[in-house]
Structure formats: structure tokens, C-alpha cells
Amino acid sequence: MEIASDGQNDRRSVTKVMAGVERILQSCKKMGPCEGKTGKAEESLRMKEITASTSIREILQACPSARRIFDKHGLHGCGGENGPAESLEFFASVHEADLGAILRDLNAEMQKPQQEPYVYQESLADYIYRRFFKWGIAIMLSLGGMWGVISLLQISLRKELLQPDLLPAIHAHAHAMIFGWVGLFVMGFAYQSFPRFKVTTLWRPRLANLTLYLMLCGILTRAAADVLQHGAAALALGSLSVIVELTAISLFILIILKTSARSLAPHNPYETLILSALAWFLIQAVFSGLFFFAQATAGSPEQTIFRIALLDAPLRDMQLFGFAALIIAGVSQRFVPVVYGLGKPEHDHQRLIFWLMNGSLVLDIASYMTLFMTGSRIAGFFLEAAYVLMPVWAVLLVIQLRVFKQPTQTDRSWKFIRAAYVWLLIAMVMMPLLMPYSAIEGEAFSHAFWGAHRHAFTVGFVSMMILGVSSRVVPILAGIDSKQLSSLWGPFVLLNAGCAGRVVLQVLTESFPGVAYPLIGLTGVIELSALAWWGVGLWHVMNLAKTHRASVLKAPIPIEAH
Ligand code: HEM
Known part of the structure; x- marks a missing residue:
């Protein structure tokens, strides 16, 4: 078998998978396939009844045409040809579908399967996430991780946290981590899950695919520009990086908005968190470009340090509290309670969390920059107020989830x-x-x-x-x-x-x-x-x-x- 030559781990995985397959087939044997599968209507055995705890794979094994019913509720390619091992109840809860209605539809299909055979075909929209996730891992371990570890070892050896000569590597590390690690995982997850959450299909999968290559081009050119720091080559590479990253992020947002517009599913408050995260994703990309040019065009080391001190904190806060925290908060509302069976909160604080997260961030950025430029005590007071609001939204989010x-x-x-x-x-x-x-x-x-x-x-x-x-x-x-x-x-x-x-x-x-x-x-x-x-x-x-x-x-x- 091809996989067996890949190594010990693959062999173990295949053995486990084969054992799982064997168990499923044994259970299918007990239940027997539906008519559509054997074509021998009179002789074949039927699965007696599908229940909430029957796995999707068992259902599809016994009745492949049932896949149409699952696709209607957003399955589309999940679990590959044989479907996921999760139960029907899990599927209904994650896709916010009416379990009773699906059970009725499935049992009706089992009794009288459609004559037209279901031909499973994996499309780009079904596997696009793998490309984003793999590149995300590769960048996190190489450009992001290696640069982070090397910088930390130098900090450790020289016994000094603030070293100006480490800044280019630290900025390249941060950029690779935010755009490559967090950005690519968010984009891959959104392309895969958002259409399914909204019971629709991804708008323009090929365009979505292009955004991966634009992001990769931006991350690599920015890494080179950060290392070069000054001069014509650094400015050219930095400009290219900003242009392609802004294009990629704008297209990503467009694809998500167009996908959402296709959906008939009602708007949910978690989507507001996601939309604001997408806005911060774009804003931080503009600010990240400004941050790069502010350093690349600085006339002296003192000016470089001044500009970094002014812009670095607001940029990182936009990236982390604006983009990363808001997207995680939004996805968590939709994902965590249903996937882990945590139930609904007694009081819904989603709107309050939204305003606190966005409000504290705007207050933080404005008051930090004012404090830095003017030294005003009032700005210092507002900055502390923004910092006090941050644990408040974090606690509310934990309670909500x-x-x-x-x-x-x-x-x-x-x-x-x-x-x-x-x-x-x-x-x-x-x-x-x-x-x-x-x-x-x-x-x-x-x-x-x-x-x-x-x-x-x-x-x-x-x-x-x-x-x-x-x-x-x-x-x-x-x-x-x-x-x-x-x-x-x-x-x-x-x-x-x-x-x-x-x-x-x-x-x-x-x-x-x-x-x-x-x-x-x-x-x-x-x-x-x-x-x-x-x-x-x-x-x-x-x-x-x-x-x-x-x-x-x-x-x-x-x-x-x-
Ligand atoms: C493998 C683990 C990591 C190591 C060893 C590492 C190392 C470092 C070091 C040495 C610094 C500079 C020291 C400092 O300012 O405190 C730094 C800064 C930073 N790191 Fe990491 N890091 C890691 C993971 C991450 C991840 C996963 C992210 C993003 C999700 C990230 C984002 C940042 C950011 C935004 C900065 C600030 C850069 C700046 O000051 O402008 N790091 N990291």
C-alpha cells in the first residue's frame, strides 16, 4: 500500500483507520444496505431506523443517496466520500438544522431511495482549507517560529530585551505570525466553514485560491523587506508586499460577503463580531504598511526608535485585539457551545461584548497615541480606562461561552x-x-x-x-x-x-x-x-x-x- 512506505506514523494511522472502517462495515453488515445500494430491492436488508445517535458514515454506507439530504443542510464534502464519523445529532447541532426534520427525510429516503445515483466529487471549495492550513503551519514553523526562537536565544545570551539590531528579525517574525499563521488559518477556516454555517456554497472558489498565493507573496516579500530595512530594494519589496496583501485581504472579505449574500439563513449576532474582525484585518494591513514605511524612510536611528515606539503598540493591538480576538470571539460563539455541548448562556451578552471589544480598542489606540505625542494626563487616564475594559470583555466572553x-x-x-x-x-x-x-x-x-x-x-x-x-x-x-x-x-x-x-x-x-x-x-x-x-x-x-x-x-x- 502506498501509504505504508511513508513511515511508522502513517502505518499506525492507517491501521487505526482500517480498524475503524472494519468496525463501521461490521455495523453496516448488521444493518444491511438500503435498496439503492444493492439494486436488489426485494432481497436487500434495510437499516431498521436511523436515530439521532447513528453516525453519518453509517447512514451513507447504508444509503448513499442520503448524501443529498445532508448536502442540503451544509455537509458538502465534509468527511470525504464516506462522510464523517460523527453522529447525526452532532451534525444537526453544528449545522443548526432541525434534527426531527432530517430524521424524517432520512428515514423516508431509506425506505424509498432516489433512483438517480449520487456521484461524490470533491471540489476546490471542499479542500481549499488544506492548502491554507498547510501553508499556515509551514510559515509558523519556519519564518515565524525560527525567527522568534533565534531572537529569544539572542536576548537570553546577551541578557537584554531591547536590542535595536534584533528589531528587523522581530518585526519579520511578528508579520509572518500574524499574516501567515493567524491570517492563513482564519482564511482557510472561513472558506471551509462559513458557507456551511450559512447553509450555502463558497462564492468563487478559484478567486479564494488566488488569495492564498497573494498572501504568500506578501509574507515572503515583507520578510525580505524587513531584513533589508532601508534602500530602494527594501522600499520596492515593501510596496509589493503591501499591495498584494491588501488585495488578498480585500478579496477575502469580498468572497465572505458575497457568500453571506447568497445565504437565506437568518443573520446571527456572532456574525457582527466576525464582520468587525474582518474590518480590523483590513485596517491593520494598511497600518502595517505605514509601520514599515515609517521605519524604512526614517532619517536616523533616533527617528526609527521614535516612530516604532509611536506605531508599534497600536499596530499590535489592532492585530491582536481587533483581528485575532474578534474573529476568535465570533467563531467561538458559533462553534464552541454546539461542538462541545455546553448549552446556551442564561443571559446573552454578545452585543455588549462586541461594543466592549471594539470600544476599548479604539479608546486604547487613540489615547496611547495622544499620550505618546502630548504626555497628557487625561490621555493616560483614558488609556488606563481602555485597559480596565479589556478584562471585562474577556470575563464576559468566558461566561457567554x-x-x-x-x-x-x-x-x-x-x-x-x-x-x-x-x-x-x-x-x-x-x-x-x-x-x-x-x-x-x-x-x-x-x-x-x-x-x-x-x-x-x-x-x-x-x-x-x-x-x-x-x-x-x-x-x-x-x-x-x-x-x-x-x-x-x-x-x-x-x-x-x-x-x-x-x-x-x-x-x-x-x-x-x-x-x-x-x-x-x-x-x-x-x-x-x-x-x-x-x-x-x-x-x-x-x-x-x-x-x-x-x-x-x-x-x-x-x-x-x-
Ligand atoms: C514559537 C513561539 C514564539 C517565540 C519563541 C516568539 C518570540 C518572540 C520574541 C523574542 C519577540 C520579541 C520580544 C518581545 O518584544 O517581547 C516576539 C515578539 C512578538 N511576537 Fe512572538 N514568539 C513566538 C510566537 C508568536 C506567535 C504565535 C505570534 C502570533 C500569533 C507572535 C507574535 C509576536 C508579536 C506580535 C510580537 C511583537 C513584535 C513587536 O514588538 O513589534 N509570536 N516574539
């Missing part, structure tokens, strides 16, 4: 989701403490404290959510039962340990530099190992979906009709 309630549907990904929200609370509680802490340390802004907060947010919250959501979604899309896959405890423990070490040690660089600096470099290596461990696993699952799984499942296995 009921993340600390006992879930009725657990999965290997659940620990990542819960940990992500713990990290969100830690990161946001640090915000109002930033100015008092800086004052105690005798600084305007403590870079150590600020950087520690940012790492809690970027790795603890944002990256942990990406790991959790994709570890739940990708096996479903690949048609693989996630219970047969690795529990992911290894990468989970390592990532949390690395992140906790970094956050604590970065704060301690001010009071205990002799202990904190030698150890802090190690935390980056631990985190990158965790991300690589997880990334290789997810890549394998995507490969199983792409080629091997289909051929494994298509192997002729006799099904006896009783």
Missing part, C-alpha cells in the same frame, strides 16, 4: 479550548496592571511586562485556539474518527509549559535577570517543539484525507446481504 462548564461532548481538542480561555483571562488581567507595574519599576512602559502579556495572548490564547479548533475540525473533514488519533497531550503540555515559562521569566528579567535570562531562551525551543509535534500530526491527518484515506476505504470489502 460557558467554557468552564462540564461539556457533554469531550474530545482531544477540548483541553486546548479551555486552556486558551484561561490564557485569555491571564493576558487581559495583565493589561490594567501594566501602567501601575511600570510606575513601580520607574518606567513609562515596562517592555518586559508588555512582552509577557503579548506572549500570553499570542501563544497562550490565539495559537492554543488554532490548535484546538483545527484538531477538532480537520479529522471531521477528513472523515477520520478523532478518538482513533493521538490524544495530543504531549504538545499540549509542552506548549503550556513553554508559554508559562516565557511569561513568568520575561517579567522576572527586571527583578531577577541572573535567573530569568539564561532560562528564557529555552522556552522558545520548547514551544516550537510543541508546535512542530502538533503540526506534523495535523499535516498527516490532512494527507489521509487527501489521498490515502479514500483509497483505503475504496478497497473492495464484501458486504453480504442477508
Whole structure:
């Protein structure tokens, strides 16, 4: 078998998948195929009755024409040809479909299947997410991760957090992580899930595909421009990067809006969070270009430092609290409670969360820039007010999602989701403490404290959510039962340990530099190992979906009709 030569892991995955397939086929044998499958109407056995707990795969095995009913409710290619291993009840809850109505339709189809055979065909819109996810992993581990780890090791060796000669690499690292890691995962997930959430199909999949290559071109040219810093080549590459990234993001937003316009599904408050995240995605891309040109055209090292100090914090806050946090908040409302069976909150705070998230961010940016330019005490007061509002929205979001309630549907990904929200609370509680802490340390802004907060947010919250959501979604899309896959405890423990070490040690660089600096470099290596461990696993699952799984499942296995 082709996959067997790929290595030990693939062999184990295939064995597990084969075992799963065998179990499904055994259960199908007991139920017997529907008439449409055998063509022997009188002789064939029928599945007695489909219930809420019957898996979609069992239903499709017994009655392939039932796929039309699932497609009507948004299945479209999920789980590949054989469908996902999840139950019908899970499907109905995730797609917000009427379980009773689907059950009626399916049982009617079982009794009298349509004569026209269903021909399964995977389209670009069904597998586009794999390209985005794979490139996201590749950029996070290479440009993003390697640059982050090397910079941290240099900080550790030279025992100094603020080193001007490290700034180009740190900015290239941040750009690759925001646009390549977070951006590509968000785009891939949106192209795959948004049409299904809205019970419609993706508008212009080929155009969506083009946005991947535009983003990649932008990320690579910006990395080169950041490293070159000044001169004609840096300006040319920087300009190209800004143009293609803005084009990619504008097209992405257009595709999502056009897809939404095709849908007849009612508007839901979570979509407002997503729309504002998309607006911040575009705004931050414009600001990121400004940030680059402000540095590239600075006339002296002092001017460079001044411009970075003015623009860096607002840019990172737009990227992290505007784009990343809002998109995660929006997707979480739609995804987390239904997927993990957390139920509905007693009070719906979605609108309040929306206003607090956007309001605190606008106040933060405006007051920070005013404070920086004028030194006004009033601006300082408003900045602290913005920081105080941040843990408020984080707590409300956690209450809204009921993340600390006992879930009725657990999965290997659940620990990542819960940990992500713990990290969100830690990161946001640090915000109002930033100015008092800086004052105690005798600084305007403590870079150590600020950087520690940012790492809690970027790795603890944002990256942990990406790991959790994709570890739940990708096996479903690949048609693989996630219970047969690795529990992911290894990468989970390592990532949390690395992140906790970094956050604590970065704060301690001010009071205990002799202990904190030698150890802090190690935390980056631990985190990158965790991300690589997880990334290789997810890549394998995507490969199983792409080629091997289909051929494994298509192997002729006799099904006896009783
Ligand atoms: C492998 C794990 C990572 C390592 C070792 C790492 C390392 C670093 C280092 C050394 C800095 C500069 C120090 C500082 O300003 O505090 C930094 C800054 C930054 N990192 Fe990371 N990082 C990692 C993951 C991430 C991720 C996943 C993201 C985004 C989701 C991210 C986004 C940023 C941002 C936005 C900055 C600020 C850049 C600036 O000051 O302009 N990092 N990172």
C-alpha cells in the first residue's frame, strides 16, 4: 500500500483507520444496505431506523443517496466520500438544522431511495482549507517560529530585551505570525466553514485560491523587506508586499460577503463580531504598511526608535485585539457551545461584548497615541480606562461561552479550548496592571511586562485556539474518527509549559535577570517543539484525507446481504 512506505506514523494511522472502517462495515453488515445500494430491492436488508445517535458514515454506507439530504443542510464534502464519523445529532447541532426534520427525510429516503445515483466529487471549495492550513503551519514553523526562537536565544545570551539590531528579525517574525499563521488559518477556516454555517456554497472558489498565493507573496516579500530595512530594494519589496496583501485581504472579505449574500439563513449576532474582525484585518494591513514605511524612510536611528515606539503598540493591538480576538470571539460563539455541548448562556451578552471589544480598542489606540505625542494626563487616564475594559470583555466572553462548564461532548481538542480561555483571562488581567507595574519599576512602559502579556495572548490564547479548533475540525473533514488519533497531550503540555515559562521569566528579567535570562531562551525551543509535534500530526491527518484515506476505504470489502 502506498501509504505504508511513508513511515511508522502513517502505518499506525492507517491501521487505526482500517480498524475503524472494519468496525463501521461490521455495523453496516448488521444493518444491511438500503435498496439503492444493492439494486436488489426485494432481497436487500434495510437499516431498521436511523436515530439521532447513528453516525453519518453509517447512514451513507447504508444509503448513499442520503448524501443529498445532508448536502442540503451544509455537509458538502465534509468527511470525504464516506462522510464523517460523527453522529447525526452532532451534525444537526453544528449545522443548526432541525434534527426531527432530517430524521424524517432520512428515514423516508431509506425506505424509498432516489433512483438517480449520487456521484461524490470533491471540489476546490471542499479542500481549499488544506492548502491554507498547510501553508499556515509551514510559515509558523519556519519564518515565524525560527525567527522568534533565534531572537529569544539572542536576548537570553546577551541578557537584554531591547536590542535595536534584533528589531528587523522581530518585526519579520511578528508579520509572518500574524499574516501567515493567524491570517492563513482564519482564511482557510472561513472558506471551509462559513458557507456551511450559512447553509450555502463558497462564492468563487478559484478567486479564494488566488488569495492564498497573494498572501504568500506578501509574507515572503515583507520578510525580505524587513531584513533589508532601508534602500530602494527594501522600499520596492515593501510596496509589493503591501499591495498584494491588501488585495488578498480585500478579496477575502469580498468572497465572505458575497457568500453571506447568497445565504437565506437568518443573520446571527456572532456574525457582527466576525464582520468587525474582518474590518480590523483590513485596517491593520494598511497600518502595517505605514509601520514599515515609517521605519524604512526614517532619517536616523533616533527617528526609527521614535516612530516604532509611536506605531508599534497600536499596530499590535489592532492585530491582536481587533483581528485575532474578534474573529476568535465570533467563531467561538458559533462553534464552541454546539461542538462541545455546553448549552446556551442564561443571559446573552454578545452585543455588549462586541461594543466592549471594539470600544476599548479604539479608546486604547487613540489615547496611547495622544499620550505618546502630548504626555497628557487625561490621555493616560483614558488609556488606563481602555485597559480596565479589556478584562471585562474577556470575563464576559468566558461566561457567554460557558467554557468552564462540564461539556457533554469531550474530545482531544477540548483541553486546548479551555486552556486558551484561561490564557485569555491571564493576558487581559495583565493589561490594567501594566501602567501601575511600570510606575513601580520607574518606567513609562515596562517592555518586559508588555512582552509577557503579548506572549500570553499570542501563544497562550490565539495559537492554543488554532490548535484546538483545527484538531477538532480537520479529522471531521477528513472523515477520520478523532478518538482513533493521538490524544495530543504531549504538545499540549509542552506548549503550556513553554508559554508559562516565557511569561513568568520575561517579567522576572527586571527583578531577577541572573535567573530569568539564561532560562528564557529555552522556552522558545520548547514551544516550537510543541508546535512542530502538533503540526506534523495535523499535516498527516490532512494527507489521509487527501489521498490515502479514500483509497483505503475504496478497497473492495464484501458486504453480504442477508
Ligand atoms: C514559537 C513561539 C514564539 C517565540 C519563541 C516568539 C518570540 C518572540 C520574541 C523574542 C519577540 C520579541 C520580544 C518581545 O518584544 O517581547 C516576539 C515578539 C512578538 N511576537 Fe512572538 N514568539 C513566538 C510566537 C508568536 C506567535 C504565535 C505570534 C502570533 C500569533 C507572535 C507574535 C509576536 C508579536 C506580535 C510580537 C511583537 C513584535 C513587536 O514588538 O513589534 N509570536 N516574539
